[in-house]
Amino acid sequence: MKIWMQAIWSVMASFLGVQSNANRERDFEHGRFSVFVVAGLLMTFAFLISVFGLVQLVMMYVK
Amino acid sequence: MSKALTLALSLLSTPALADWQVNMNKGVTALSREIFDLHMLIFWICVVIGVAVFGVMFYSIFKHRKSKGAVAEHWHENTTVEVVWTVIPSIILIAMAVPATATLMDMYDTSEADVDIQITGYQWKWRYQYLDEDIDFFSNLSTPREEIVNESAKNPNYLLEVDNALVIPANKKVRFLITANDVIHSWWVPHFAVKKDAIPGFINEAWVKVEEPGVYRGQCTELCGKDHGFMPVVVEVKSEADYAQWVADQKAMKLAMAGEASKEFSMDELIAKGEGVYQAACAGCHQPNGQGIPGAFPAITGSAIATGAIDAHIDIIVNGKTGTAMQAFKEQLSAVDIAAVVTYQRNALGNTVGDMVQPSAIQK
Numbered sequence: 001m002k003i004w005m006q007a008i009w010s011v012m013a014s015f016l017g018v019q020s021n022a023n024r025e026r027d028f029e030h031g032r033f034s035v036f037v038v039a040g041l042l043m044t045f046a047f048l049i050s051v052f053g054l055v056q057l058v059m060m061y062v063k
Numbered sequence: 064m065s066k067a068l069t070l071a072l073s074l075l076s077t078p079a080l081a082d083w084q085v086n087m088n089k090g091v092t093a094l095s096r097e098i099f100d101l102h103m104l105i106f107w108i109c110v111v112i113g114v115a116v117f118g119v120m121f122y123s124i125f126k127h128r129k130s131k132g133a134v135a136e137h138w139h140e141n142t143t144v145e146v147v148w149t150v151i152p153s154i155i156l157i158a159m160a161v162p163a164t165a166t167l168m169d170m171y172d173t174s175e176a177d178v179d180i181q182i183t184g185y186q187w188k189w190r191y192q193y194l195d196e197d198i199d200f201f202s203n204l205s206t207p208r209e210e211i212v213n214e215s216a217k218n219p220n221y222l223l224e225v226d227n228a229l230v231i232p233a234n235k236k237v238r239f240l241i242t243a244n245d246v247i248h249s250w251w252v253p254h255f256a257v258k259k260d261a262i263p264g265f266i267n268e269a270w271v272k273v274e275e276p277g278v279y280r281g282q283c284t285e286l287c288g289k290d291h292g293f294m295p296v297v298v299e300v301k302s303e304a305d306y307a308q309w310v311a312d313q314k315a316m317k318l319a320m321a322g323e324a325s326k327e328f329s330m331d332e333l334i335a336k337g338e339g340v341y342q343a344a345c346a347g348c349h350q351p352n353g354q355g356i357p358g359a360f361p362a363i364t365g366s367a368i369a370t371g372a373i374d375a376h377i378d379i380i381v382n383g384k385t386g387t388a389m390q391a392f393k394e395q396l397s398a399v400d401i402a403a404v405v406t407y408q409r410n411a412l413g414n415t416v417g418d419m420v421q422p423s424a425i426q427k
């Protein structure tokens with residue numbers, strides 16, 4: 001579970017474009033590639049859904 | 064010294080300032096003012112950010128200069144600072160998106176228009192079709208050639224004047240359906256804050272509701288070939304009553320033209336008329352003297368088609384030649400115009416074929 005939380009947290013950091021060197025070293029030493037792929041896809045999907053939802057919300061509000 | 068002062072003051076006086084207007088203009092519609100206000104809001108936000116960022120930067124550079132004994136820090140990262148300077152701009156951007164979205168929604172709201180006009184870009188003219196009125200005409204540059212080639216002084220509307228302006232009613236929502244016939248053009252009237260690409264095979268929409276009658280000018284803003292700078296847009300906004308009168312006049316003119324087409328013309332009449340048509344519709348490519356531009360536009364003088372069988376000559380003008388810049392003129396010119404320009408090309412510009420064609424013989 002912890003490895004998943006760390007991966008998701010690191011993916012969020014990459015979305016923002018800011019990551020600490022300590023976390024980077026931890027990810028490269030203990031992280032698993034497959035976990036990062038899944039976490040990356042999940043977060044991308046979540047991002048798309050939230051943009052879509054936001055636009056829907058705005059459109060509802062304006063109409 | 065006093066000379067320099069006078070010069071500085073005269074530069075600041077109003078006429079000089081008017082010449083130096085660099086900002087976009089407010090325009091003449093509620094929407095154009097909304098766009099202007101949005102632009103100014105974003106502009107001032109950028110100014111504040113610029114002043115703050117450069118202020119801090121220049122202050123730091125000055126305050127911690129080497130001559131004061133400042134020593135550079137060596138450190139690798141500061142996650143907190145990096146997050147702060149990433150998140151704050153993101154929040155500012157999202158905040159700016161709020162008014163921008165509201166304005167964009169208004170711009171795209173082409174519903175419930177009172178008048179629908181299709182605008183089609185051609186090389187190098189605009190065609191306006193009133194979808195509910197059966198009015199359809201082309202709008203060509205009307206600046207005299209002498210002004211373009213510097214043989215006479217240029218008038219104030221140089222290259223911003225046309226033979227037939229687009230006419231719309233004031234205080235009515237007018238929807239434009241914008242497309243193109245050959246290459247990509249772009250229909251732009253700064254005072255309406257409307258600038259829309261005209262793309263073959265696509266229809267882009269825009270709308271205006273102008274409060275004050277007047278004449279508004281614009282240009283094609285998508286590089287579209289040799290005469291891109293010679294296809295201006297002129298819009299005449301008329302009061303509702305004047306607009307209704309104009310529509311009635313257009314319809315009467317159409318009837319009169321249908322009558323003309325069955326008339327018999329003399330050769331001299333056709334040649335005289337044809338010269339006007341040629342200079343307005345053909346000379347841009349085939350050149351006023353009929354010599355063409357080698358490699359691009361063939362000469363009419365001595366042309367095999369213009370001096371050969373008259374049917375083939377009529378056909379290339381009526382139907383154009385697919386895949387070349389020689390477009391079909393059947394929509395643009397009346398039967399009278401086509402008969403006139405054919406007769407003109409055969410008996411002028413150095414050609415002496417000696418035959419002619421009547422408008423009634425033109426099959427469109």
Ligand SMILES: [Cu+2]
Nearest residue numbers: 248249283287
């Ligand atoms: Cu154009």
